[in-house]
Amino acid sequence: xxxxxxVAAILAAMLAGCRLAPAAPAVTVPPEPAVLTVMTHDSFSIxxxxxxxxxxxxxxxxxxxxAGDAGTMLNKAxxxxxxxLADVLYGVDNTYLSRALAEGIxxxxxxxxxxxxxxxxxxxxxxxxxxxxxxxxxxxYDKAYFADRGLAPPGSLEDLTAPEYAGLTVVxxxxxxxxxxxxxxxxxxxxxxxxxxxxxxxxxxxxxxVVDGWDTxxxxxxxxxxxxxxxxxxxxxxxxxxxxxIYASTPIDExxxxxxxxxxxCFRQIEFAGILSGTANRGLxxxxxxxxxxxxxxxxxxxxxxxxxxxxxxxxxPVFQQFLAVPDRPVMVDAADIEAHREEWINAWRExxxx
Amino acid sequence: xxxxxxxxxxxxRTAGLWAAPLVFLALFYALPMVQVLRLSLTRGGGLAAxxxxxxxxxxxxxxxxxxxxxxxxxxxxxxxxGLPGAYLLARYSFRGRSLLLALTSVPFVxxxxxxxxAFQALLGPSGWLNLALMELFGLSQPPIAVLxxxxxxxxxxxxxxxxxxxxMVGDFWSHVDPRIEAAARTLGAxxxxxxxxxxxxxxxxxxxxxxxxxFLFDFxxxxxxxxxxxxxxxxxxxxxxNQTVGLFNLPLAAALSIIQLTCTLALTVAYTRxxxxxxxxxxLRPRRLTQRPLHGLRQxxxxxxxxxxxxxxxxxxxxxxxxxxxASIGSNGDQGLPGVGGLTIDYYRELWLNRRESIxxxxxxxxxxxxxxxxxxxxxxxxxxxxPAAWALAYRPESAASRLFDPLLLLPLxxxxxxxxxxxxxxxxxxxxxxxxxxxxxxxxHTLVALPFVVRSLTPALRSIRPRLRQAAAIxxxxxxxxxxxxxxxxxxxxxxxxxxxxxxISLGEFGATALIARPEYPTVPxxxxxxxxxxxxxxxxxxxxxxxxxxVVCAGGMLGIERLRLADVGEF
Numbered sequence: 001x002x003x004x005x006x007v008a009a010i011l012a013a014m015l016a017g018c019r020l021a022p023a024a025p026a027v028t029v030p031p032e033p034a035v036l037t038v039m040t041h042d043s044f045s046i047x048x049x050x051x052x053x054x055x056x057x058x059x060x061x062x063x064x065x066x067a068g069d070a071g072t073m074l075n076k077a078x079x080x081x082x083x084x085l086a087d088v089l090y091g092v093d094n095t096y097l098s099r100a101l102a103e104g105i106x107x108x109x110x111x112x113x114x115x116x117x118x119x120x121x122x123x124x125x126x127x128x129x130x131x132x133x134x135x136x137x138x139x140x141y142d143k144a145y146f147a148d149r150g151l152a153p154p155g156s157l158e159d160l161t162a163p164e165y166a167g168l169t170v171v172x173x174x175x176x177x178x179x180x181x182x183x184x185x186x187x188x189x190x191x192x193x194x195x196x197x198x199x200x201x202x203x204x205x206x207x208x209x210v211v212d213g214w215d216t217x218x219x220x221x222x223x224x225x226x227x228x229x230x231x232x233x234x235x236x237x238x239x240x241x242x243x244x245x246i247y248a249s250t251p252i253d254e255x256x257x258x259x260x261x262x263x264x265x266c267f268r269q270i271e272f273a274g275i276l277s278g279t280a281n282r283g284l285x286x287x288x289x290x291x292x293x294x295x296x297x298x299x300x301x302x303x304x305x306x307x308x309x310x311x312x313x314x315x316x317x318p319v320f321q322q323f324l325a326v327p328d329r330p331v332m333v334d335a336a337d338i339e340a341h342r343e344e345w346i347n348a349w350r351e352x353x354x355x
Numbered sequence: 356x357x358x359x360x361x362x363x364x365x366x367x368r369t370a371g372l373w374a375a376p377l378v379f380l381a382l383f384y385a386l387p388m389v390q391v392l393r394l395s396l397t398r399g400g401g402l403a404a405x406x407x408x409x410x411x412x413x414x415x416x417x418x419x420x421x422x423x424x425x426x427x428x429x430x431x432x433x434x435x436x437g438l439p440g441a442y443l444l445a446r447y448s449f450r451g452r453s454l455l456l457a458l459t460s461v462p463f464v465x466x467x468x469x470x471x472x473a474f475q476a477l478l479g480p481s482g483w484l485n486l487a488l489m490e491l492f493g494l495s496q497p498p499i500a501v502l503x504x505x506x507x508x509x510x511x512x513x514x515x516x517x518x519x520x521x522x523m524v525g526d527f528w529s530h531v532d533p534r535i536e537a538a539a540r541t542l543g544a545x546x547x548x549x550x551x552x553x554x555x556x557x558x559x560x561x562x563x564x565x566x567x568x569x570f571l572f573d574f575x576x577x578x579x580x581x582x583x584x585x586x587x588x589x590x591x592x593x594x595x596x597n598q599t600v601g602l603f604n605l606p607l608a609a610a611l612s613i614i615q616l617t618c619t620l621a622l623t624v625a626y627t628r629x630x631x632x633x634x635x636x637x638x639l640r641p642r643r644l645t646q647r648p649l650h651g652l653r654q655x656x657x658x659x660x661x662x663x664x665x666x667x668x669x670x671x672x673x674x675x676x677x678x679x680x681x682a683s684i685g686s687n688g689d690q691g692l693p694g695v696g697g698l699t700i701d702y703y704r705e706l707w708l709n710r711r712e713s714i715x716x717x718x719x720x721x722x723x724x725x726x727x728x729x730x731x732x733x734x735x736x737x738x739x740x741x742x743p744a745a746w747a748l749a750y751r752p753e754s755a756a757s758r759l760f761d762p763l764l765l766l767p768l769x770x771x772x773x774x775x776x777x778x779x780x781x782x783x784x785x786x787x788x789x790x791x792x793x794x795x796x797x798x799x800x801h802t803l804v805a806l807p808f809v810v811r812s813l814t815p816a817l818r819s820i821r822p823r824l825r826q827a828a829a830i831x832x833x834x835x836x837x838x839x840x841x842x843x844x845x846x847x848x849x850x851x852x853x854x855x856x857x858x859x860x861i862s863l864g865e866f867g868a869t870a871l872i873a874r875p876e877y878p879t880v881p882x883x884x885x886x887x888x889x890x891x892x893x894x895x896x897x898x899x900x901x902x903x904x905x906x907x908v909v910c911a912g913g914m915l916g917i918e919r920l921r922l923a924d925v926g927e928f
Contacts, residue, residue, distance in 0.1 A: 043465065043889060047712040064715075066875040072602035072773070079394065083784050086790055100602060173586040175601040176593075200715045211503075212581040215468055215888045218894055220475045220582075226896035227472055230480045240891040247892020249701065251681060257891075304711055306890065343602045349412075354587050 034060045036284045037075065039086035039276070041070045045304040046297070054291045060284055066135050070178055077276065078103045084276035087285040090132065090292065094267045095181055097129055098339030106274035109286055113293035115253060117310045119268055123335055130274035132292050133307040136238035136330050137182035138259040138266040139169075145232035154233060155262050157190055161202040170209040170221040170231040179214050181234045182267040184349055185338065189331030190264045193341070197352050204353050224257045238266060239306040240324045246303075251289035252322070261327035268330040271307065371756045372747035376740045376806070377760065379472055383799050384767055387778030399606030415594070419614070422590040425505060426573035429512035431567050431669045434562070436513055436668060437520025440840055443661045444521060445528035448646040452767065455662065459669050459913035460518045460856065464864030464910045466678075466881045468580030468888050469903045470511060474583060478510075499807070503585035511579045515670055518860075519808075523568070526853045527561035527815055529646065530639040535724070560634040560818070564811040567626045569882040570900060571807075572592045577867070589742065592616045595771040619769025625760035631752050633817045639846055661793045673907055675896035680900035702897035703905075706850040715875050716788075717883070719902060726863055726879040732798035733862035734855050740802065741809030741854065745870055748810065749817030764810055767803040772867045775800075794877070796907070800868035802863060808857035816850035817843065857918045863910055880906045 012207055044066065055061060067073035074082070074096050079087050091099045102105065106128035114122065114130060115338075121131040138231035139154060146153045155161055160169050172180030187196040209231060211217045218236055222228035226249070248313065273292055277286045291297055298314035301307055307318070317322070383750040399405055409415045444456060462470075478501055485497035492498075503506045515681055535557070539549045555562075575592045589597070591611055598608040649658050709716035717725075744764060748757050767775075779800075783790045788795050820843065828838045866881040878886070880902060887899035 004769060030532075041885070044875075045711065045713045045715055048714050049712065051714055064875050066870075068776075068870065069600065071603075072776070075603070075605075075777060076823065079391070079777055079781045080784065080791070085780065139891060176586070176595045209503075211584050215583050215885075218891060219888060220466075220472055220479075225891065226893040227475065228481070229475070236891065243891040244893070246892065247894040249699075249893035249897060290870050304713060343604065346602060 003052070034058075034281065034284055035063055036088070036281055036288055037063045037065060038059050038288065039065045039073065039087040039089045041068050041073050041091040042066055042068060043305055044091060047300050047304060050099045050296050050300040053296055056287070058287050060289070061185075062348060073145055077105050081105050082278050084278050086276060087279040088197060088288050089276055089283040090271070090273040092129060093178070094123060094158060094272075095185065095269070095338050095342070096121060097180070097272060100272075100274070100347055103316055104234045107164070107282070108280070109279050109289060109292055110287070111273050111293060113291050113311070116312055117293070118312070119242050119319065120332075123270065124272070129274045130289060130293070131270050131310045132300055133298075133310060134268055134270045134275050136259075136261070136266040136268050137179045137186070138238045138261060138327065140222070140224075140234050140236040140240050140257045140259050142222070142232035143256060143258055152257070154208070154260055157187065157199065158234070161199070162335040163205050163206075165206065165223055165233070166346060167207040167209075168231055169203070169206075169233040170229070171212055171235045172214055172217050173212045174349060176212045177214055177217075179237070180270075181342075181346070182269055184335045184345060186267040186331045188341075188345060189267070189333045193345070193346075196345075197348055200349060200352050207306055208353075210353060213297060216244040217251050229335065235308065236243040238326065239302075239308075241318075242320055243306055245323055246319060259325050261325045261326070263329040264331055266326075266327040268303050268332060272311075297307070334345070356495050363389045366754060366756070369747050369756045372743040373756050373760055374743075376744040379740050380623075380767075383783075384770075384775075384803055386570070387775060387782030390768065390780035390782040391774055391780075392428075392613065392650070395605040395609035402651065405606040406614075408607060409610050409614065413432075415611070416881055418591060419588050419621065425508055425512075425590070427578070428505075428571050429509050429516070429573040429576075430566055430570040432509055432513050433516045433520060433573075436664065437517045437522065437565070438562075439661045440517065440521050440665050441525035441528055443658055444525040445531075446533070446646060447649050447658065448650050448659065450640075452914060453918050455665070456521065457911045458673075459521055459665055460860055460914045461673055461907045461910045462514050462669050463516075463518050464906060465515075465673070465882050465903065466864070466866055467582045469512075469899060470579075470672060470882060471582035471699050472900075473676045473678075474507065474511065476675045477501065477672060480508075483835065494495055503587070505584075505588065507583040508576070508579060510587065510668070511583050512576065515579070516572055517665070517669060519569050519572075519857075522562045522853050522856065523565040523812060526559060526812075528558055528848055529642050530647065531557055532638055532640045533645050535637075543699065556633070557637060559636075559813045560630055560730060563626060563630055563633065564815060566770070567622065567765070568808060568811060570622070571765065574619070575615070575769055576773070576856075577772065592771055596773045596901075599773050599777070603624045606753060608771075608774065611895065612771045615771060616766065616769060620762060622769075623765040626765075627758070627761045629812075634815065637819050638814065638821065639819055642849075648865045650823060662802060676900055677904045677907065680897065680904045683822070689803055691856045696794075702894070702901035704716075704900060705894060705898055715886075717876070717878060719883070721885045722878055722880045722902075723905070725877045726876075726881075726906075727907070727913075729797050729801065729879060730859045730862040730867070732857040733801040735804040737797055737804045737809045737858040738851070738854060741806050741813060742851075745810045745813035745817055746805075747812045752818070765807045768807050775803075776868065790842060794874055797879075800832065801865055802858075804865065805858035805861045808861065809854040812854040812857060813847060813850050820846050840899065852917055852920060856914055859913055860910060863906070865911070880909070893912075 033190060044064065052063060067076045067085070070091050070093060074092055076085065091106070103125060108126050108128045109130065110127050111130060114127065117131055122132060124130070141153045147245055147303060151164060154165060172184055173186040176180040187199050191199050202322055211221060213234065217234050218225050219227035221231045222234040223232045225230050238259045238261060241257045244255040244257055245252060273289055275282065275289065279285050295311060295314045298309035298311040301309060302320055303317055384509065396402055396405070438684045444452065449684055477484055479485070485499050488494065488498050501510070526549070536549050536553055539553045544552070576590055577592045577596065578590060580590050591614065595608050595615070598604045647653050680702060681698050681700060682812045683701070704717045748761055751757050763787050779796060780791055819847045825838050825842055830844050833841060864881060866885065869879050870882050870885065884899050884902050887895045887902065
């Protein structure tokens with residue numbers, strides 16, 4: 001059995017070798033070009049041209065680390081505080097903002113580019129988290145379904161509890177899904193606490209279907225998506241109808257779906273970026289934040305991620321101008337309020353809807 | 356090779372075999388887990404507080420009960436479906452046998468989201484089965500409503516895990532000498548008595564190992580529960596995710612993680628006790644001597660029934676996906692069956708186009724290359740670590756080291772992926788071990804999952820080698836090395852292939868760890884599938900199905916390839 005020991009020893013040596021080898025480039029930063037690491041959520045995307053512009057202007061190379069969904073990413077950033085995984089974090093939204101600020105993962109940066117950003121999007125007065133984009137979580141409906149039956153599409157949250165809409169709606173679980181949480185917050189903003197629970201009681205009695213993720217809700221249950229489910233109303237994004245046009249299987253003139261944008265039916269998600277405390281790359285990190293607020297990135301973003309610019313100078317692609325419906329009065333819930341009550345609201349929701 | 360090595364005591368030699376796997380587990384499993392659990396628990400009020408909270412909460416107790424219930428039922432059903440299939444694959448040679456074995460491995464690698472879509476297409480309210488039944492019996496309501504019920508979860512678990520039983524039990528069975536059973540029949544035992552008193556006891560070690568692995572997979576089930584169970588049905592694993600990501604309650608999540616680990620440990624300890632009792636040395640025979648062709652109507656009907664069952668449960672969902680990937684979507688409106696428009700290869704063609712000019716775009720060929728690279732690295736790493744561990748377990752099962760370490764090897768299977776993922780962040784953060792963003796982390800994480808499969812596949816085969824055979828070789832002058840290369844290796848060649856097949860498919864299908872650690876510029880195929888399913892639009896959906904179909908082909912191809920390797924049958928003694 002001496003063979004076994006030898007094998008084991010060789011393996012241990014090999015293992016030690018391969019542990020060291022790949023780790024080396026991660027710790028030694030070559031002087032030229034400098035490497036900037038940006039941590040983002042899974043949905044992040046950027047075009048090659050936009051990125052090349054930044055890398056050329058700053059003699060830098062940008063490395064992206066995708067750290068899971070927004071919640072998982074924030075957990076990782078919090079646990080890695082002081083020895084950050086990246087220089088910049090992008091993708092914390094207003095439902096998680098207070099948590100990120102309270103944990104102190106960001107360094108403040110008063111970017112000159114913030115000047116043109118509307119005040120209602122700048123939620124952190126100390127500029128530790130800087131707004132980059134926003135999007136609205138809205139009800140979407142299957143246009144053909146309602147037209148065929150001569151039924152009016154829903155115009156308010158209360159409509160969903162009416163008998164003629166029984167069994168038509170699918171929503172996401174706020175404990176596992178970001179649009180699910182946004183929709184729960186919409187009801188909190190619209191009906192107050194505990195009024196929202198009363199609304200959910202009625203919605204549950206009206207046979208609402210709750211699933212765990214947006215993908216299941218949209219692709220498996222929603223009747224107007226490619227998955228051809230059975231429910232004609234789904235909680236999705238205000239931009240989803242535009243995506244249906246852009247990603248149509250064969251070119252179409254208008255989307256098969258529409259978003260409900262009546263007052264008080266949508267929740268506005270604002271996404272933030274911040275410089276992670278303890279970065280050794282402060283200068284380049286500042287440049288990246290400025291770049292994210294520049295028209296180059298702000299105009300690239302909508303087609304990449306279906307979110308919208310905070311910089312009023314950025315022009316939207318014509319397809320958005322043609323098909324995008326934007327709510328005039330989305331629901332806003334104070335970020336500190338969300339942080340204080342998130343767990344309580346979700347747990348109360350679970351008791352009412354899932355029990 | 357040093358002459359002094361053979362003189363080392365057996366305890367030292369066993370310890371030597373354990374060294375590599377233990378160092379691996381300590382660095383990449385224990386260290387991250389201990390760090391993240393410690394950090395999480397110290398964020399709360401007191402160490403005991405979250406445990407008290409779990410025990411007091413009726414919701415958490417329900418979750419614990421449901422986790423055990425669904426895992427036990429799933430395991431039983433998987434065995435019920437898998438054992439007849441294992442019998443067929445073990446005892447009969449027939450045309451298409453390899454293909455059947457390869458195809459039944461494919462479910463193992465499919466992402467849960469697309470499997471959810473397949474189940475919906477087949478069993479949903481407007482699924483093919485319901486529409487057919489409504490048409491046939493003139494019903495106005497869909498007769499089958501299994502989605503978002505326990506039944507859907509059980510079906511999906513059978514779909515995913517039957518291949519574990521087919522491979523593990525089937526392979527072992529194919530080398531059990533049929534003359535033992537024949538002798539029992541000659542001595543007057545009925546078929547039933549032979550099954551109960553000869554066959555099952557002989558197979559028990561392999562059945563127990565397969566059942567344990569299936570149970571642990573079901574016990575920690577996540578994607579299946581989310582997609583097919585819906586939010587009313589939660590396992591511990593799902594609740595740990597909810598508490599971590601949705602509610603930021605890290606102390607409670609850590610407490611649940613520890614409870615899940617404790618249950619796993621209790622199970623694995625019980626299993627190792629049982630395994631040590633029931634295993635016995637028997638002669639393994641080459642397959643060409645144990646298998647016979649199907650003959651006679653009765654055997655053919657039996658084979659057709661078993662194959663039909665496997666096809667219905669494991670292959671129809673895959674076929675539904677493949678069919679949808681070539682059906683054009685969106686033009687047929689309300690008429691006809693869902694997803695059946697004209698035929699199209701648009702979605703496949705689209706996979707090669709980077710319309711958005713995103714820097715994260717890769718053509719499918721690259722994603723397949725990345726997936727295969729990780730899979731091969733996982734095979735090499737898990738065999739290199741699993742072989743010495745299996746050796747130690749097989750030859751010194753009573754040694755203190757084996758008794759202590761055997762259950763530990765299985766722990767990663769019962770570990771919450773979210774917790775371990777965060778553990779990598781806090782545990783591997785110091786140079787030279789700052790692996791937090793290293794691509795090496797992917798095969799390392801896959802190896803943690805594959806290792807128990809490798810060890811469980813190898814140990815029963817190694818244990819069945821009669822000590823006399825090795826002693827005889829030694830007496831006849833074989834050096835210890837020759838005993839290994841001439842006796843052990845030929846005998847376990849098949850089991851090595853089974854182990855490699857498991858490691859390959861585990862890595863190919865793994866999504867959770869890969870999505871979190873893979874460099875976004877180099878995504879694997881499952882990661883790409885999830886990317887498509889995260890945006891609206893028929894084209895995204897179609898591409899996800901097309902890529903899933905490509906993944907099926909790659910998996911089946913890989914399995915057939917492994918099967919073809921010619922250390923494929925045991926030598927004869």
